[in-house]
Amino acid sequence: MSGVVQVALPDEAATTALGAALAGSLGIGEAILLQGPLGMGKSTLARGLIRALTGPDEDVPSPTFTLVQVYETDPPVAHFDLYRLTRPEEAFEIGLDEALDLGCALIEWPERLGDDLDRALGPDRLSIVVSEDGDGRVATVSGVGAWARKIDAGIEGLNG
16 A cells, blocks of 8 residues: 555646546545646646536636635535745635635645645645656655545546
């Protein structure tokens, strides 16, 4: 049991499909952390997950300027972009704790939360680090708590 999977992302469709594959495994109080340099496809992955829950025609803008976008799905999903934050506390000022109390959170740039992710996010989170891989990308997907068990049990759409 490792709770870690590598997923090849040769194109945008594969990145969208990874997000969609994770949608059915989300639970209340859980966070998905999306990490990687600018332009790696974090928002594309988030869009795939959200549209899997809302439908293919949902407008899913990047929350770069609004900081958070909430979707009334089951469970509710709050999509955070923390890139512009200067202090970890700002994430809670824009509703991160409420989002986790009522639903789940997709968080781009989670490193802005500081080092104590257990305290900030609780025990159940999935980390996805997207990096370059030749002409495409690769996602390193790792889970903590419930997400480690979910990955080890197998999530359809994740290839190892």
